[in-house]
Amino acid sequence: MSLAQTDKYYLPQPSIWPIVGSVALLLMAVGGTMTMREIDGGLWILLAGLAIMFYMMFGWFGEVIRDSEAGRFNKQVDGSYRWSMSWFIFSEVMFFAAFFGALFYTRVLSVPWLAEGDTMQQLWPAFQATWPTAGPGLTADGFQFTPMGAWGIPAINTLLLLSSGVTITWAHWGLKKDKRGQLILGLAMTVALGLVFLGLQIYEYIHAYEELGLTLGAGVYGATFFMLTGFHGFHVLVGTTMLVVMLGRSIAGHFTAEHHFAFEAVSWYWHFVDVVWVILFVLVYWLI
Amino acid sequence: MSDAAHAHDDHGHHAHPTGIMRWLTTTNHKDIGSMYLWFALIMLFAAGSMALLIRAELFQPGMQLTHPDFFNQLTTMHGLIMIFGVIMPAFSGFANWQVPLMLGAPDMAFPRMNNWAFWILPVAGLLLMSSFLLPGGAVAGGWTMYPPLFIQGGISYDLTILAVHIMGLSSIMGSINIITTILNMRAPGLTLMKMPLFVWTWLITAYLLIATMPVLAGAVTMLLTDRNFGTHFFNAAGGGDPVMFQHIFWFFAHPEVYILILPAFGIVSQIIPTFARKPLFGYASMVYATASIAILSFIVWAHHMFTVGMPAAAQLFFMFSTMLIAVPTGVKVFNWVATMWKGSMTFETPMLFAIAFVCLFTIGGFSGLVLAIAPVDIQLHDTYYVVAHFHYVLVSGALFSIFAGIYYWLPKWTGHMYDETLGKWHFWLSVIGMNIVFFPMHFLGLAGMPRRIPDYALQFTEFNQIATVGAFIFGFSQLIFLWVVLKAIRGGEKATSKVWEGAEGLEWTVPSPAPYHTFETAPVVK
Numbered sequence: 001m002s003l004a005q006t007d008k009y010y011l012p013q014p015s016i017w018p019i020v021g022s023v024a025l026l027l028m029a030v031g032g033t034m035t036m037r038e039i040d041g042g043l044w045i046l047l048a049g050l051a052i053m054f055y056m057m058f059g060w061f062g063e064v065i066r067d068s069e070a071g072r073f074n075k076q077v078d079g080s081y082r083w084s085m086s087w088f089i090f091s092e093v094m095f096f097a098a099f100f101g102a103l104f105y106t107r108v109l110s111v112p113w114l115a116e117g118d119t120m121q122q123l124w125p126a127f128q129a130t131w132p133t134a135g136p137g138l139t140a141d142g143f144q145f146t147p148m149g150a151w152g153i154p155a156i157n158t159l160l161l162l163s164s165g166v167t168i169t170w171a172h173w174g175l176k177k178d179k180r181g182q183l184i185l186g187l188a189m190t191v192a193l194g195l196v197f198l199g200l201q202i203y204e205y206i207h208a209y210e211e212l213g214l215t216l217g218a219g220v221y222g223a224t225f226f227m228l229t230g231f232h233g234f235h236v237l238v239g240t241t242m243l244v245v246m247l248g249r250s251i252a253g254h255f256t257a258e259h260h261f262a263f264e265a266v267s268w269y270w271h272f273v274d275v276v277w278v279i280l281f282v283l284v285y286w287l288i
Numbered sequence: 289m290s291d292a293a294h295a296h297d298d299h300g301h302h303a304h305p306t307g308i309m310r311w312l313t314t315t316n317h318k319d320i321g322s323m324y325l326w327f328a329l330i331m332l333f334a335a336g337s338m339a340l341l342i343r344a345e346l347f348q349p350g351m352q353l354t355h356p357d358f359f360n361q362l363t364t365m366h367g368l369i370m371i372f373g374v375i376m377p378a379f380s381g382f383a384n385w386q387v388p389l390m391l392g393a394p395d396m397a398f399p400r401m402n403n404w405a406f407w408i409l410p411v412a413g414l415l416l417m418s419s420f421l422l423p424g425g426a427v428a429g430g431w432t433m434y435p436p437l438f439i440q441g442g443i444s445y446d447l448t449i450l451a452v453h454i455m456g457l458s459s460i461m462g463s464i465n466i467i468t469t470i471l472n473m474r475a476p477g478l479t480l481m482k483m484p485l486f487v488w489t490w491l492i493t494a495y496l497l498i499a500t501m502p503v504l505a506g507a508v509t510m511l512l513t514d515r516n517f518g519t520h521f522f523n524a525a526g527g528g529d530p531v532m533f534q535h536i537f538w539f540f541a542h543p544e545v546y547i548l549i550l551p552a553f554g555i556v557s558q559i560i561p562t563f564a565r566k567p568l569f570g571y572a573s574m575v576y577a578t579a580s581i582a583i584l585s586f587i588v589w590a591h592h593m594f595t596v597g598m599p600a601a602a603q604l605f606f607m608f609s610t611m612l613i614a615v616p617t618g619v620k621v622f623n624w625v626a627t628m629w630k631g632s633m634t635f636e637t638p639m640l641f642a643i644a645f646v647c648l649f650t651i652g653g654f655s656g657l658v659l660a661i662a663p664v665d666i667q668l669h670d671t672y673y674v675v676a677h678f679h680y681v682l683v684s685g686a687l688f689s690i691f692a693g694i695y696y697w698l699p700k701w702t703g704h705m706y707d708e709t710l711g712k713w714h715f716w717l718s719v720i721g722m723n724i725v726f727f728p729m730h731f732l733g734l735a736g737m738p739r740r741i742p743d744y745a746l747q748f749t750e751f752n753q754i755a756t757v758g759a760f761i762f763g764f765s766q767l768i769f770l771w772v773v774l775k776a777i778r779g780g781e782k783a784t785s786k787v788w789e790g791a792e793g794l795e796w797t798v799p800s801p802a803p804y805h806t807f808e809t810a811p812v813v814k
Contacts, residue, residue: 011395014305014313018404026411029450036516037443060400076472080397083468091460091502098506098536102521110529137525217518220527227513 010072017060024052061245068262069254078261085265089272092235096276099228103283106220107131132288134219145213147221150285153204157197158281161236164193165274168243168267178257180250187247190270194240201233228284235273242266312407315399316804317384320406322701324381325694327409329770331373334417336763338366343725343759346752349744359742360428365416367431368448371548372455373413375682378690379551380405380462383490385701387466389795389802390484392475392811397468405462408454415451419444430740432537433507435522435530439514446515449508456501463494463501470494475794477813481575484793485568488575489554492582496543496550499586504540507533531596538589546585549681550578552649552689553620556642558793559696560624563639564631565790570623577616577623584613594665603662610660614653621650636788637711641692644684644719652680655730670740673733679726684719691718691769698776699783703801706776710768717765724758 027049034042067073073081114120114136115129124136132147133139148154171186173179205226208214216226246266249255255263305313314320342362345354354362384402388395396402419426424442427433433452438445470491474483483491510533513519520526522533553574561568568574590598590606624646633639655677659665668674691714699705728751733739737748744752783800794813798806 012315012399014310014315015400015403016313018400019312019407021404022407022411025408025454026414029411029415029447029454033443033446033450036446036512079472080468083471084398084464087464087467087498088460091464091498094499095502095506098503101503101536101539102506102510102532105532105535106521106527106529110524110532111527113529114524114527133527135520135523135525135527137523138520138527215518216513217520217526219520223510223513223519223521223526223528227510227519 010067010074010077012063012067015060015063017056017063020052020056020059024049024056027052065249065254065262073259078259081261081265085261085268089268092272096228096231099224099231100279100283103224103228106224111135111220132221132225134221138219143218145215145218145222146211147288148204148208148212148214148225148285150281150288153200153207154281154285157200158277160193160197160200161274161277164190164197165271167193168270172263172267175250175255175260175263176257180253183255184247184250187243187250191240191243191247194236194243198233198236198240201229201236225284228280232273232276232280235276239266239270239273242269313403315395315403317388317395317399317402318701318802318804320396320402321381321384321386323406324377324384324409327406327413328374328378328381328690329773331369331377331413332766333770335366335369335374336766338362338369340759340763342366343756345742346744347756348753349746349749351743354742356742357428358425360430360740361420361426363740364427364430365420368416368427369413370682371431371544372452373409373416375548375686375690376455376459377409379490379493379548379686380459382486382551382555382690382693382697383462383466386697386795387469387487387490388473389700389798389806390487390793391470391473391478392794392807392813393469393473394805394807394810396465397473398465401461402465405458405465408458412451412454412458415447415454419447422447432541433511433533434537435511435514435533438511439522446512449512449515452508453505456505459497459501463497466490467494467498475807475810475813481572482813484554485557485571485574485578486551486554489550489557489578492578493547493550496547496582496585500540500543500547503536504544507536507540510536531593534593534596535589538592539586542589542592543582543585545681546581548686549649550581552645552686553578555689555693555696556624556645557620559638559642559692560627560646561792562696562788562790563636563642564628564633566627566631567792568623569626569629570619573619574623577619580616581613584609584616588613591660591662591665594662595669607660607662611657614657617653621646621653632790636695637706637708637715638692638696640712640715640719641688641695644715645688645692648680648684648688648719648722652677652682652685655680668733670738671733672729672737672739675739676726676729676733679729683726684722688718691715694769694773696788697795698773699787700795700800700802702776703783703799704776704780705783705787706772707780710772710775714765714768714772717768718762721758721760721762721765725755725762726758728752728754728758 027045029049031042031044031046031049035046036042111131111133112129114124115127120127120136124140127136127139134143134145167186167189171183171190174182174186214225215222243266246263249262304310311319311323341354342359345352345359384396387393416426422442422444424444426444427438427441427448429438429441429445433448470483470487510519510521514521514523520528522528522530524530557568557574588606588610590602591610594603594606635643655673659668659674659677695706695711732748732751735748737744785799786796787800788796794807794811795802797811
C-alpha cells in the first residue's frame with residue numbers, strides 16, 4: 001500500500017515542523033510575559049522563541065515550495081489553497097474589525113457619554129466631547145498632544161500603497177504572459193514601495209512621539225491610532241517579506257504562467273492590506 | 289498527475305516515526321483526532337476536579353476549604369478550561385476523525401497545519417495551568433475577563449491572555465482546515481445537500497470560529513496593551529470605556545456559545561436516525577435552521593449585558609433578536625422528535641445520551657428564553673439561575689452529545705464494542721447526577737443567590753447541599769466512562785464495519801477499526 005499518496009490528492013509525510021513551532025510559541029509566550037513583567041532573562045527567551053519560529057518557517061515553507069516545484073500539487077490541492085487563503089484573509093478582516101469597532105465605539109459613544117450626565121459633571125466638569133481627545137482624566141491633568149494630520153506623510157503613504165497595488169497587478173500580468181522581466185521588475189517595484197511606506201511610517205511615529213506628544217498613552221485617540229496603524233504596519237511588513245520571497249522565487253525561475261498560486265495569495269494579501277489602509281486613512285487620519 | 293506519482297515513489301520510503309515521535313509529527317487525521325479527544329478528556333478531569341472543589345466549598349455556608357481568592361481562581365479556570373480545553377477540542381477531535389470519513393476524503397486538506405492546530409493547544413494548557421503555581425495564583429477575574437479587574441491582576445493574567453491568543457490561533461487554523469476539507473475534498477457525487485448533518489454543523493461552526501476568534505484576539509490584545517503598554521481602551525480617564533470590552537467580548541462570545549453547541553446538534557442528528565431506523569426528518573430544514581442560528585448569533589450579544597445600562601430601544605432589539613433564535617432551535621427539536629416518531633427504536637447508550645440531550649438541552653433552551661426577557665434578566669443577572677441555564681446547555685447539551693458521539697463511533701475507532709452494561713451505568717448515573725447538581729440552581733437563582741461567591745446566606749443551604757451531592761455523583765461516574773473507553777481500546781467483542789443496524793453513511797463502509805489510511809481512492813456517491 002502506498003504510504004500516504006493517492007492518485008488524486010497529495011498527502012504530506014509526518015513533519016517535524018509543527019512541533020518545532022509549538023516550542024517556539026511556548027518560548028515566545030513565556031519570554032514575552034517575562035519581558036512585560038520586567039523579569040530578567042525574559043528578553044532572551046523571547047528572542048530564542050522568535051529565532052526558532054523563523055527557523056520553523058524557513059523549514060516548513062521550504063518544504064512546501066520544494067513539493068510545489070516537484071509538481072506534487074495538482075488542481076485539487078490548488079483549490080484547497082485558494083479556499084484557505086480566502087478564509088485566512090476573512091479572519092484578518094475580523095481582527096481589524098475589532099479595532100475599527102473600538103474606534104467607532106469610542107468616537108460615537110463613550111467619549112460623548114463622558115461629557116454628559118451628573119456623574120460626569122462631578123468628575124470632569126470641564127470636559128468637552130471632541131475628537132481627537134486624550135480623554136477627560138488625562139486632559140484635566142494637563143496632558144496635551146497634537147493629532148496627526150492627514151495631508152502630509154499619510155497622504156503620500158496612500159499614494160505609495162495604491163501604486164503598489166498597480167505594480168503587483170502589472171507583475172501578475174507579466175507572469176501570466178510569461179514575461180519574466182516584467183514579473184521581476186513589477187515585484188521589485190512593489191517591494192520598494194512597501195519598504196518606502198514602512199520607512200515613512202517609522203518616521204511618522206518618531207515625529208509623533210518626539211514632536212507632537214502623540215503616544216500610545218495619549219488616551220483613546222493615541223491607543224486607537226497606534227494600534228490600528230501599528231497592526232496595519234505589521235501587516236505591511238509581513239506582506240513585504242512575502243513579496244521578497246516571491247521576488248526571490250521569481251528570480252530563481254519558480255512559477256509557471258498557469259501554476260503560481262503562492263504569488264496570487266501574496267497579491268490577495270497585499271490588496272487586503274491596501275484596502276485596510278484606505279479605510280484607515282479615511283477614518284483615522286482624515287475625518288478628525 | 290503521473291509526475292506526482294513518480295515523485296511520491298522517492299518520497300514513500302521514509303520510515304514512519306514510532307513512539308512519541310509518531311504522535312509529535314503525525315499528519316494523519318485519525319491520530320490527530322485521537323489526540324484532541326485525549327487532550328479533552330484529561331482537561332475534563334482537571335477542570336472537573338476544580339468544579340468538585342467549588343461544590344465542596346459550597347456544601348455549607350462559611351469558608352471551609354478555600355481562600356476566597358483561590359475560589360475565584362477555581363471558577364475562572366474551570367470556565368476557561370471547560371470551554372477552550374474540553375468542549376472545543378473534543379468537537380475538533382470528532383471533526384478530525386469523522387469529517388474525512390464521512391466525506392470519503394483521504395485526510396484533511398492540510399495535514400501538517402492540522403498537526404500544529406493540535407500541538408499548540410497543550411502549550412496554551414501549560415500556560416493556563418502553570419499559573420496556579422505563580423505568585424498571585426491563577427487568574428481570578430472570571431472566564432469573561434472583564435476589565436477593570438482583569439487589568440489589575442498579576443503575571444498569570446498576561447499568561448492567560450497569551451494562552452487565549454494561542455487557543456484562538458489553534459481554532460482558526462483548525463477551522464480553515466475543516467472548511468477547506470468540506471468545500472474541496474468531498475467524494476464525487478457528494479453534493480453539499482447530501483452531506484451528513486454533522487459535517488454541515490461543523491462547516492457552519494468553522495465559519496463562526498473564523499469570524500469571531502480574531503475579534504476575541506483583538507479584545508484580549510487591548511487588555512494586554514492596557515495592562516502593559518499604557519493604552520486607555522477600557523479606562524474612562526483616557527476616554528475609553530470598560531463596557532466596550534464587554535461589547536467586543538460578547539460579539540465573540542455569543543457566537544462562541546453556538547460554536548459549543550452546533551457540532552452537538554450534528555452528532556445528535558447522526559445518532560437519532562440510526563437508532564430510530566428512520567432517515568432524519570426534515571434534513572433541509574435542519575441545514576437552514578443551523579445556518580439561521582449562526583447568522584442570528586451575531587446580533588444578540590448584548591443580552592449578556594442588560595444590567596450595564598443601555599437604551600430601552602437597544603434592550604428591546606437584543607431581547608427580541610434573542611427570542612428569535614428559539615424558532616430555528618425549535619425546528620431542530622421538533623425534527624428530532626419527528627425522526628423518533630413511529631421509529632423502530634432501540635436504546636443503546638449513544639441513543640440514551642442523545643435522547644437525554646434533546647430533553648435536557650431543551651430545558652436549558654427554555655431557561656435561556658426566560659433570561660432573554662430584559663426585565664427578568666435584570667433580576668436574574670449573575671445569579672445561580674444563569675449558572676443553571678448554561679450548565680443545562682453545556683453539560684447535558686454539549687458534553688452529553690460528546691459522550692453520545694464517543695459511544696456511537698468508538699467501535700469504528702477501536703474495532704471493539706464498548707461494554708453496554710457499563711455504558712448504561714455511566715448514562716444513568718450521569719443523567720441523574722447532572723440533574724441533582726443543576727436543577728436546584730434554578731431555585732437558588734430565583735431566590736437571589738449570586739454566582740461566583742464562596743459563601744452564602746443560610747437560607748440557600750439545603751439546595752446547595754443537594755447540588756454538591758449531585759456533583760460528586762456526576763463527577764465520579766465519569767471514571768466509569770474512562771474505564772469503558774480504556775476497556776474498548778484494549779479489547780472486547782469485535783465490531784462489524786456497519787456496527788449499528790440502522791447506520792447510514794460512508795464511515796460505515798470502511799472496516800472497524802478504520803484502517804490508518806482510508807478512501808485513498810475516492811468512493812462515488814450516487
